[in-house]
Amino acid sequence: MNQNTQKNRPQISILVTDLDNTLWNWFDIWYGSFKPFLDELVRETKIPEAILKSEIKLVHEHHRTCEYSHVLEELPCLQARYGMHFDATEKLPTVVKAFRDGRRNTSSLYPGVSEALRAIKSNGTVIVGFTESQFYYTAQRIQTLGLDGILNFLYTTEDSGSEQLRLERTKSGAFDGLKQTKTVILPTHATKPDATLLLSILEDFSFSKRNSG
DSSP states (O other), rough: OOHHHHHOOOOOOOOEOOOBBBTTTHHHHHHHHHHHHHHHHHHHOOOOHHHHHHHHHHHHHHHTTTTTTTTTGGGGGHHHHOOTTHHHHHHOOOHHHHHHHHHHHHOOOOHHHHHHHHHHHHHOOOOEEEEEEEEEHHHHHHHHTTTTTTTEEEEEETTTHHHHHHHHHHOOOOOOOOSSSSSEEEOOOOOSHHHHHHHHHHTTTTTOOGGGG
């Protein structure tokens, strides 16, 4: 590429990018944690898988996410065994560990993503992550995958049961939020594609559609 071509190339001021299945394979990460979690739950409790899956599905539907982190405490079959307000980390530590190990072992970016984002950022472009997924696990993935600070901003939706999640983070000390990437919480009904939401993000930065990517 000659110097004239580089000189005439328009400067991209802001890049708004999707996250799940764009920067990483969401299904691989989710299934890689859910499958060992379910297998260990069956092994530990001896409750048939069909019953567990049916109850888990209802909890996920209620909270509108299959990444709800207190799913164990809300399963009727476990409440009947351990009580209505049991602590899963105390009663089922191997199940919680299986989930966390699975998530850690399967969390990775698509090839070339890290290098590309760093190159884009080095040119002065503001990078915004935009997702309809809820904050807690999205932010955890950003931190785990080394993108805290590479993404300037994260636009995400509020957690279902967010007060419980804040208490969980305080108790475990495992994750207390992003250090450098600034977070903006969208309405819980936010979905993609939605041109209005995208344009509102651009307006937040006073960018026009001409100089954004």
